[in-house]
Amino acid sequence: MTMKAVQCLEYGDPKNLVVRDLPDPVPGPRDAIIAVEAVGLGYVDGLNVRGAYQVKRPLPFIPGSELAGTVIAVGSEAPxxxxxKRVMALAERGALCEKAVVFAAQCTPLPEKFSSVAAAAALVNYSTAIYGFETCGHLQPGETVLVLGASGGVGMAAIDVARGMGATVVAAASSDERLAACVKAGADLTVNYSGPDWRKTLEAVLDGRRLTVIYDPVGGQWSETAFRCLAPGGRHLVVGFAGGEIPKIPLNLPLLKRASIVGVDWGGHVRAEAGAAAVIFQRMIELVNGGRINPQPSATFALEETPALLTRMLNRENIGKPVVAIGKAV
Ligand SMILES: NC(=O)c1ccc[n+]([C@@H]2O[C@H](COP(=O)([O-])OP(=O)(O)OC[C@H]3O[C@@H](n4cnc5c(N)ncnc54)[C@H](OP(=O)(O)O)[C@@H]3O)[C@@H](O)[C@H]2O)c1
Known part of the structure; x- marks a missing residue:
């Protein structure tokens, strides 16, 4: 039997990805095979295809690393x-295929209320936001949060989680269209950070509010400008560098503000602590069941559309969190 899969045969432009039939996977003793229904895509997937991510996947590989679907087989040592069961899972051996192999221990059963498409949209980005705001940022209701790169997948999840935790959310993005998408996602206030004077615009938007938390998946010149607007005692959460440049913030700034710069590496956290992913997934499900967060994809795509989609993400043309829907996706 065969299944359809996207495959990366050489590092480079995502347009060179191929969609082809591959033999059905066979589970190892601790594996589960998932009939994939939905795959969430992020900026990092494009970097993987380019061979530009810090950890290179050996060729050939199936891109994608977060999915939801139904378990159709398990190995001899797996439950x-x-x-x-319908589950969500990290898929380190590739997600963009009809039947994916994952570690059975990484499968989290989904409640009926949490669709596969929503779970695939949520898995990495909502986990990162929950870990970032709750564990790293100690966000409290009533605080004001600035989300940089707010119209991307990571940013939109941050808007929803911060709002669900009772914060006032200021979304920063580079165009009116992007900011409108942020408002739809729940942002209270917006700032266009495309011009050189965006600090003044941000201060006007804040209108005397104390900015106490920054969620930063972009880096570059935006980080220092945002940090300079942070209130004393604030926390700058470092999430990623989609802007391409790693900023160097002068250390007198955190000293003078008595502020913290905190690294948020969700992947590193779950690799370092057994059971950490399950704790965050359960927290996510609790927040979904309680109606406090509402993960949704920005749009769904077919497997064949993946090469063009990843190219758009690398070219800064994407808005929100795209999900590839496969089979009977619910
Ligand atoms: N720390 C963690 O645990 C963790 C987890 C997941 C992802 N990440 C990281 O978070 C970052 C964002 O990922 P994502 O999936 O949200 O990406 P995305 O959907 O493509 O969004 C990135 C956003 O960054 C802004 N941006 C600014 N300069 C850009 C550039 N040169 N190229 C592309 N985007 C640019 C864009 O908004 P504007 O045009 O409005 O500026 C875009 O909306 C990545 O660096 C990823 O590796 C970290």
């Missing part, structure tokens, strides 16, 4: 009662 047999997983079969038939």
């Amino acid at each position: 047999q009662d997983l079969v038939g």
